[in-house]
Each structure stands twice: as structure tokens, then as C-alpha cells.
Amino acid sequence: MTKKMKQFNSLKKTTKVDFATYFGVIAAFVIVTVLRSNGSLSRSTIGLLVPICCYMSMAVSLNLTVGILGELSLGHAGFMSVGAFTGIVVSQSLMNLIPNAPVRLALSMFVGALLAALVGLLIGTPVLRLQGDYLAIVTLAFGEIIKELINCLIIGCDEKGLHFVFNLSGNKTVDDLGLGANGTAIIKGAQGATGTTAIASFTAGFILVMLTLLIVLNLTRSRAGRAIMAIRDNHIAAQAIGLNLTKYKLMAFVTSAALAGAAGALFGLNYSSLQATKFNFNLSILVLVFVVLGGLGNIWGSLIAAAALTILPEALRPLHDYRMLIYAIVLIFVMLATNNPQAKAFFGRLLPHRRASAEKED
């Protein structure tokens, strides 16, 4: 036992922070589950649990692109959208084949992640060869394009398989799918996906957050993560030590897109009705706000910011019209406080690992 303790004490600071992050998420999950079984959570709070998990996962995955790779992405909601609608199609079409909801959910999230990764690869391959802010411009456009594309998409399923219609002219309807007698429409163009069987659960959300953390943190602490951070810090020197810039940038960006896709699938399967317009530019910016507020490259910061900023607008609901005003003021104060040297020193005294680094700087 003492040997184990010694091993823990000899661990690196980053490893300790990682363990603390995992532990924090597990503790939060246990506390919320207990509170929920006690009946001490309101219905609206329970409804927020799955979205919070999705947003946490979104924030952590975007942090990989923005904080660790150092490239600005303004279309993270687009990848979420791809994952969400893929997940819904997979889940609805396999309803009879796989009656077990958790298995179906896992498969939907996996396929959603896969497709989002593919889209990420398509976007990243040309753009990430360039230096500069091109990724921001392209992902911004991608977010808008994917929204319009899904708005035109009509998908149905019958015993023969999936049927697709692409409603570019605007006058096609579900009838054009030519579905069999037992067929159902899954995505109905601008109406979005309706009649979805909501199979998302808080446990699935918890597992998603843990998986996201595991992937992002372990990636960051491996050779790939070091290479990605090296490219962020100085791309000329990164090239001079033999790193293939495009390869490592793509690795980070595609991983980030895949995780957003998985989060999207869970998000999509949490509602019986979902429109593509939900995944708009505002959502991309919201996730970016989580990342910036939590600290670039700071994973546990992203988690806390995502949870806090999802709960805050709901908690402020009694204030009616002043809700968004207060929300904005709180945001400004948090940013001021986290950038204030005195406030930093105060938090530094609370956290032992911070104290060590603060002393070194003095």
C-alpha cells in the first residue's frame, strides 16, 4: 500500500491533474445520481443532465483543436450536427434489429463519430496544409453549409433499407421516398428528425465524458500530443525537428471532430424532435466560449465552464428579461477574475500544484 502511495507521489504534476479530473467527473456523477434517486433534483435540471454531458464533451474536444493545436475552429456545431443526424438515422433504422437500447445508442454514437471524423478529414486535408487563420474561415462556412444541407435531406427506412431524397428544389416531400407499407420517415427535410425514440441516458453521457477525457488527455500526454503542442508553440521549429505538420494537425482536428460527432449523436437521441437549425453558429460560439472561459488547453476548466454556463441561463430563468443581461455580466466578471493576478494568487494558495509553479515564477 505504501509502495502505491510512493508511486503516486512520484507522478508528474500533469498526471496528478489528470487523475484529479477523472476523479472529479466520477464524483460529480455519483453525487448527481444519488440526488436524483432521492428526488431532490427538479425535472428541468434532470432534463439538462444529458445536454451538459454533451456540451462537456464538445468543449473538451474543441479544446483539443483550439487550446492544444492552436487552430481556431468556428464550426464545431457542424460536426455535432453530422453526428446527431447520423446517430438518429442509425438508431431509428436499427430499431427492430437491435432492440437493446444501450447497445443501439453505443453503435449510433460510434457511427456518428465515424462520419464526423470523415467530414473532418475532408475539410482538414486541404485547409490544414496552410498556415494562418484559414481553418476558422472554412469551418465557419462548413457550419452554415452543413446546416442547409441537412435541411434539404429527407431520409426514410423500410424493410428494403434506407431511402434518401435530396430536396434541393424545395418541392419534394416524404412521399417521394417511395417507402414500403411499414416504412417510416426518419429525417423530414426542414422539419428535421421527428418521432425519434429518445434513448440517451445520463449514464451514457457520463461514459461519453469519461471516454472523451481519456482520449484527449492520453493523446496530449503521448508523442502525438507533444508534437501537436510543438506545432502550436512554433511551427518552424517543429518542422526543423522533423515533424510532419499536416499529419499531426489532421490527427488533432479529426479526433476533435469525431468526439463532437459522438456527442452530437447522444444529443440527437435525447430529443424526440430535432432540427438542423439547432446546430447554428451560436452553438459553435457557445462551445468556444466554454473553451476560452475554462482556459485554452485546460481540460478540467472546459468541463467546469461547460457545466456552469449550461446551468446558469436556466438558473437565471426567474429573472425573465434580465436573464441574458445578467448572464453576460457574470461572464465578464468571471473573465476579469480569472485574469486578475491577485485572484490567481488566491486560487494558487488553494491548489497545491499551482502553488509550486507560482513560487517558481517569483
Place this chain on the structure above:
Amino acid sequence: MTQKEKAKLVPVSREPALLTERDADKSPVLECIDLGITFGGLKAVDNFNVTIGRTEITGLIGPNGAGKTTVFNLLTKVYQPTHGTILLNGKDIHDLNTAQVNRAGIARTFQNIRLFGDMSVEQNITVAMDNQVHYTMPEGILRLPRFWKEERVMHERAMELLSIFHMEHLADAKASSLPYGAQRRLEILRALATNPSLLLLDEPAAGMNPSETAELMENICSIRDTFHIAVLLIEHDMNLVMNICEGIAVLNFGRVIAKGTPEDIQNNPEVIEAYLGKKKEA
């Protein structure tokens, strides 16, 4: 020596097989034949012919703006030469990019330090060993046995490299928090970690005081002896250049005006003229 053999991750002190092989090979590590580049109409480097032996320390000197750093940028393919050939270990590197040139065996430092500032000192070194590590991204995420094995060797090797400059205690410090001289030394270690056959040092002694420079001179020689690599260095500190370089090339206005041993260079009238100007005729 094949690429495969070189790509093995071996701790510094245990590399005897590779070393004898390197010593036995007497062919030059680098040959520049009529190398040149023009920017518009300006011939920044012209007819650059220099050959560097396998464990030779060569100095590249010249007045400001002579094109010394441009030569480094040509050798590392930051600029694509407009004419001439670069042979590294006998192979033409015309079609390689900067990263591939490094993997082929040229590592460099920068005149204005370019460290990975937000990463730790140790990470700055281990990231440079990327070409010698084999575990894949999924292995890294799942932390399979190969991850632990290679990470441990990388850590040991990083510590061995840091011990050259007695910097082991700084391993966990942030690279940007180091004092200037230590940053310069870290850059040299980072370049060494890529396991090069030729090390390019761009003003390694810039900003160092005389005692630090003296220590650096010893270090450069010991690095050459331990790793059996060739060194090409740009330096304005003539004391350093004349003491440790076996060969010197003097560059002025993009052309090599003199080549030879330190004694030759010190007595060469053209070099003196380039640095001090022409003596007025009485």
C-alpha cells in the same frame, strides 16, 4: 547505414555498433556543389562549394548580411535552392522538405531562439525524438506496453542529453521560463535528440559571457566526440571559431571568399579586407 538502423531509439551511452560504422565511413557528410539562391535579381548565395567531413567542426563566418543564415536555410530546405546540389551522406536532398531533411540527418538551431515555450524542458527534447519512436496514436491513447517501454527510454535519453549541460534539475521547468543561455543550450539538445549526422548551430554563443562561451566550446567538442557528428556553426565570436573549428569558410556578399584552416583565414588579406575594409594607399 540504412534508415531502419538509424531509426532505433538507443540511449546515448550505448551506441557502439552505430559509432564504429560511422567512423569507418570516410566519405563526407555534406557536399554543397555550386549551391545558390537568387531573390529576384539579388544573388543572396552564389557558387557555394563546401565539403564537411564526418566528424569535422566547420565554421561559417562573414560580416552581417553576408548570407550565412541563408546557407542554413538552404541546407534545411526552408528555401529551395535555385541552383546547385546538396549531397547529404552522398544522397541528393533536392526533393526533400524541411521535415524530411531533418529525418535524413540535418538538425539545426536558430539565431533567434525558437523553443516550444509552453512545453516543459523534457518535452522539448522528447518531442524531437519523434522520428525514433514507433508506438502509434491508438497505442498512445490506450497506453499499451509499447507506449510505456518507449516513453521510458525517451525519458532516460532526455535525461542523458540534459546531463551534457548539467540541466537535469530543470527537466520539469517551462522552456520559456529558462534564462537565455539555458534556452540556447536546450535548443542544441533538442537538435541532438533528432539523432543527426550534421548539426547546424546558428550563433550558439550569442548573448553569452566569456566564461559561458568557454564552457560552450568544450561542450561543442565533447558533443562531437560523444555523438561522432559533424558540426557547422555560424558565429561572430572569433575566439570560439578559431579555437574549435578545423575548417572555416568565409562568406561575403553571398560568395565564399576564403576557405581553410583557422591560421590560413587569420592571415588571408581578402578576409581582413572584408571585415576591416581596404587599407588606404599611402
